[in-house]
Amino acid sequence: MRYTYCEDCEDAFARSMLEGDRCIYCGSQNTKKVSAGGGLFYYLGYGLLLAGAAIIIFFEDGNLKWAAFTIFLTVGFILSVQGKSRLKQKAVKMGKGEA
Ligand SMILES: [Zn+2]
Numbered sequence: 001m002r003y004t005y006c007e008d009c010e011d012a013f014a015r016s017m018l019e020g021d022r023c024i025y026c027g028s029q030n031t032k033k034v035s036a037g038g039g040l041f042y043y044l045g046y047g048l049l050l051a052g053a054a055i056i057i058f059f060e061d062g063n064l065k066w067a068a069f070t071i072f073l074t075v076g077f078i079l080s081v082q083g084k085s086r087l088k089q090k091a092v093k094m095g096k097g098e099a
Contacts, residue, residue: 001039001087005095006031012091014084036091045080048072 005012006023007030013023021031052072059065 001036001042003034003036003088003091003095004031005034005091007095010092010096012088012095014088026033032095034091034094035089039083040085041079041083041086041088043083044066045076045078045083048076052075052076 001059002015002041003012004015004021004023006025007026009023009025011025012034013025015033021033022029049072052069053074055065059068081092
């Protein structure tokens, strides 16, 4: 995951191709690129979300299907959100030169 770290805001945000090197918060160009690694939790979360979708497609209707779907979706969602915030914290640390 690639992030842009803004020296003025002391914050990092996920980089998109369109925004270039400007800070999305304050518009400063006093930014640097950091790469926060793969993000295991993030991808694991997305894997579970996909698994939840697969359950809907491949399982026969019944209470178990919906219970499993709900669990996969909930856990997948939590993991992907937490994974994302972990990555962002890491990106901020790297931007500050602490990691
Ligand atoms: Zn900024």
